[in-house]
Amino acid sequence: MSQPDQSLAEGVCDVESGICALPGDSAPLPGASAGTPAPEVGLTRITYVTDPICSACWILEPAWRSLTERYRDLVDVHHVYGGLLRGWQGFHDAGNGIRRPEDVAHHWDKFAQLSGQPINSSVWWSDPIDSSYPPSIALAAVRRLAPAQEEAYLRRLREELFLDGRNIAAPELLEALVVELGLDVSSYRRLIENGEAESEFERDLVRTHELGARGFPTLILEGPDGRVVLHGWIQPDRLENTFLTVSGATRRPLISSIDDATERLGTGTSLEYAALTGHSVTEVEELLAQAGATSRPVGKGKAWSPKPRKTP
Incomplete structure (x- = not known):
């Protein structure tokens, strides 16, 4: 895999803002999502710039799942993986006191306490993740293989990491989840081995720059009534109200049953x-x-x- 820009090599997560940020200067977000056509008539396109090990993205899950489950027929979701952690060599987040994998455990515990969204931080003690690139490449492979299953695969990765404390960079776990979703594991392996999945992920790294997304989560909502960019962990009401503003949709009830x-x-x-x-x-x-x-x-x-x- 060719080396992406160093500014995409490593990210830092800020408890105060609820953002996992990439270092480097921010570029202005363009007037339309780079590299994608306009949303279909009647649908709101949501471009979600994220990373599978992003703790700020995990604490967004209550708001994200509530929105997408209730308005699934009105949204067109596209994920972009921005490469939060290339590796630990030379990594130092002075602001959060993170030099080693173990330091992330304390950081995640703070995110859990702040948000109320539980996090199992044990992976950073028992089997530290060396890089978020392998699961991102696996996600790119699933996108190529079965686009409709990409979000389900991302969710399962997050469950394995944030609920069960498992190392989601492990190839055997990545394959096991492909099998669990009923996908063709031989085709998945071929996409990994021939470099097509890596190339797909590299395009995501480039697109992260094009979108000017300097932190995770970044949500770009484009609908019939406008365009709004949201950064970081936000409450369910704010995400839903923003969606309703750009989509022009009628508010739907919560699922009380x-x-x-x-x-x-x-x-x-x-x-x-x-x-x-x-x-x-x-x-x-x-x-x-x-x-x-x-x-x-x-x-x-x-x-x-x-x-x-x-x-x-």
Whole structure:
């Protein structure tokens, strides 16, 4: 893989702003998303500049999932992977006191405490991630192989990392998740081995520059009624109100039924279920337990898995 610009080599995450930022000067965001056609009539294009190990992106998940689950037929989502961590050699984030992988664990714990979105930071002690490039390349391969499954694959990577504390740069785990989604693992391997997935990821690195996105998450919403750029971790109401402004769509109700919510979300944190249903965390945990969902501790919070459906 050719070496991208050094300014894309390593990122820093700021607890105060809720942004995982790339070093270097910011370029102005262009008037339209670089390299993409205008959104289809009636749809709002959301370009999401992100990285699979971005903790700020993880704490955006309650807002993101609530929006995309309720308005899925009105949005056209495109992910761009910006390369948060090329590697640890020479890395030093003085502002956050991060020199080594272990330092990230304390940083993630602060993000969890600030947001209420639980994070399992154990990976930085037990099996540190050397680079976010391997999972980003795997995501590029899935995009080429089955575009409709890209977001599901990204979500599973995040669950494995932030809920289960697993190293998502491990090739065997990346392949296992491809199999789990029912994709052709032979085709996936071919895209990895022949360099097509790397080339796709390199185009994302370039596009991150073209978009002027200097931090993760960056959301560029382009709809019939306008264009807005959002940076960092934001609350569900702000994300939804911005979407409604640019899309001209009518506000839709929250998913108050816990059965409907579990069918839509599947595995999710208490905060994610609370954002989708409008219940408090305490209320939604009681409702999930009554519905037969199982929970497991993650940091100081919980992750839930719905009760398995009976098959005929």
